[in-house]
Amino acid sequence: MRDVAIVGVGMQKWGELWEKSFRDLFVEAALNAISDTKVPKIDHMYIGCMTGGLFVGQEHVGSIMADYLGQKHLAATRVESACASGGAALRCGFIEVASGMSDIVLVGGVEKMTDVSGDGATYALATAADQEYEVFHGATFPGLYALMARAYMERYGATRDQLSAVAVKNHDNGLNNPNAQYQMKLTVQQVNESVMVADPLRILDCSPITDGAAALILCPLSRAKEFSDKPPIKIIGCGMATDSIALHDRRDLTSLDAVRISAEQALKMAGKKIGDINVTEVHDCFTIAEIIVSEALGMFPAGKGALACVNGETRVEGKFPINASGGLKSKGHPVGATGVAQAIEIVHQLRGEAGKRQVKNAKIGMTQNMGGSGGSSVVHIMEVA
Amino acid sequence: MRDVAIVGVGMQKWGELWEKSFRDLFVEAALNAISDTKVPKIDHMYIGCMTGGLFVGQEHVGSIMADYLGQKHLAATRVESACASGGAALRCGFIEVASGMSDIVLVGGVEKMTDVSGDGATYALATAADQEYEVFHGATFPGLYALMARAYMERYGATRDQLSAVAVKNHDNGLNNPNAQYQMKLTVQQVNESVMVADPLRILDCSPITDGAAALILCPLSRAKEFSDKPPIKIIGCGMATDSIALHDRRDLTSLDAVRISAEQALKMAGKKIGDINVTEVHDCFTIAEIIVSEALGMFPAGKGALACVNGETRVEGKFPINASGGLKSKGHPVGATGVAQAIEIVHQLRGEAGKRQVKNAKIGMTQNMGGSGGSSVVHIMEVA
Amino acid sequence: MFPARVAREMPHRYRLEAAKCKKCGAVFFPHRLICRECGHREFDTINVSAIGKLISYTVIHTPASQFKDESPFALGICEFLEGVKITAQVVDIAAADIKTGMDLQIEFRRVQTDGHAGVIGYGYKFVPLI
Amino acid sequence: MFPARVAREMPHRYRLEAAKCKKCGAVFFPHRLICRECGHREFDTINVSAIGKLISYTVIHTPASQFKDESPFALGICEFLEGVKITAQVVDIAAADIKTGMDLQIEFRRVQTDGHAGVIGYGYKFVPLI
Ligand SMILES: [Zn+2]
């Protein structure tokens, strides 16, 4: 397998972007990524998107995006693994370049979520769960994570304040990210008193509904200097795993085995240990998710993730900085784009261009992107080449 | 890149399979493919599926299918390119094995289309076209191909009988395929007099609504003997291209440039000419599609494809046997599965196990799988290793 | 006539039929074509016992549209003797009285008034023991 | 208030605004962020001329649900002076009188009575010249 590098990244400020269509969102991010490089043309494109069909009535995502990106006849493949679609697309692009099948690959992700009502978005997102044995009975995504949260809190004695600390930390980071949807400071009390969505999870435990896209350019590491003067970021580890689609079929409601296994694979491939990772973006779709993920990645023992956040260990200046970008919670969560944007943040961190949210001496970074209630997970590890 | 072989295939008899759910359809085909081999476990899985969201309210297809296939934690990626989703999944699987990332990859395709009404299926399929500038105005898939058919007939003087000859030929072939949805002989007159769907296309010009799945197993050619006593089928060419999503944005309504370009790429990679291909499965979603595709592949000059079919050149015993399986028209068209099933037919042909529809001395075979009205196309070329 | 989708799930939703692996004894709800534990492909049909233990629950305040009229409602996961766990609504009990670890009983009820599938959906819910 | 989706397409659907590449002159309908012909990213806004030539048409008998009431209806592609081609319904003319090559004029009409988006959709249709 050839060594593969990220040589360009692009996105836009995320939010409720009423004036931007599905196709324009993607093309804008992709053009920004292309402009971050000197690549002459794209050989193949992978696009992470969870459900163009339910959000905007548009499938055949590869065709429409290649067309509007102005890349005549460009082969383009849309990839889906629910909210891990972006991570799955990055994995495909990595393999495409590693194999020698293509040299220059654009990996993008996009979701246009605000063309449907709140109910419609709840329905669309719930298709990541088991339609017949969870959704049929009324399960929603906040509901599934609420089931995990209650089990975790009761088993480990985690408190309401500890959940809120995750949201507070990520909003503090998001204040320093100009592309974040919500650049506003939160207090523990604000989170604790926000509207109940699915007990014990409140609205400020949840990542928002977001329109957005993200894109990056991959090439063989040996050609990286041709296309960019910035430090090439080498992908050194890639892991992916699934778990039962239904939360109730897992061995344990407070563990995320797909996260653990995908991280083990990626670390093994990279020849690294979790302690070698300087900066990590994880899938904090809900506060409880970040806590359990940090344990599944091996950063903290089971039941200790909540306390670790409270103690500042996951802050930008902590031992394991998590979601310096603001995470899904503050940056926004256009589901298909999230995994790609996580990689973009790591690129910024490893290039040393993350500004006020820069993690000091960041040499090795990791992304963890989750599908559904933990039914899939994709992990990538990168380092400055 | 490593050489890649297909060592096992599986599907089921397709049709309106009311008693079979989305998950059971896929798992049945995948287990059949696994049983066709001696593989101990699967390393990765790609699943072609156009719109689980709109047909059955189920996305996160990789997670649910890995789960119900009983392959704990198996990494699984769902791939979409409208009706070319299966072909796109095969391309991903081929690259995954060629790269060395995985050894044993299951490539499957599935669509459960009869859980929604006819209207609902029309809407779901139309999401492969431009939602805002075609579907909004009332375009349906038969409608878009009808626009191509009228342009073709008026430019080249093709007749109603000539369109019908394609359906007649494919149904003749399907009579010899026990997995075909419609095993019934048709006459030109029956097609000519069938119910109008979108003038000039009638119901018997159209492939049906189908529930079905298909799966195959890939491995490095060097390991093929470990997993099967049957002749390994080597993938020697792979091409993929897109075109504008909207039919009206093409340079010409009677050409399919994505098909032409994807075939040129695959032939170049294989080091073959179209005249070297002994047996071909093409995307005959409508009679007119098979005609224009046969021209785009380089088998016949522009405007001569219709006559070539009438003259028997595309019959099993002709110079360019097309759709010996019965094609989408007779075999059925569960959109995400079609591209994978095309490859399965070529495997049967090259193994010499196609029974009454066997093409004599078939050594090299080709598949062409189309998305939308020609917005994407994937071509594979295979030979007996 | 029942839509195919409703009819197909009836053995599970109406009769709580589960599949017990003939080789390793693992039980799956709903049925599967291959055992997730041992790879065996033959099963016996058994019924899930009527009483299970609640292992977690939530109260949903922002449901999908077909559950709007019942909002807020409780949703829980119960574990049954056979080893299967099932997600369903917890009804006939005030939210404040629901406790993790309590025993609940399965009853047959109307679940959805009008889903995206356009049909009335019946199935199981969890209720307190009498 | 107009839903965002309707408002966003208004320049194209209501005013037939197209984008003309400032570098190569290629015209695109609807607008694009990058020219498909030359890769340039700046455009002038122009209007598509009102009369086009019909290059193909069909009569749809099995539409999606939001077009059920109008079925069968004709749908065609017209080519305009600026080089753009547009798909729309052909109305105010009997199907038998529609001929490829005829000139048709664009008019503003109600297109959908109630789409999946749940709104009434207005836009252009093709009608015969007066
Ligand atoms: Zn077993």
Ligand SMILES: [Zn+2]
């Ligand atoms: Zn230009």
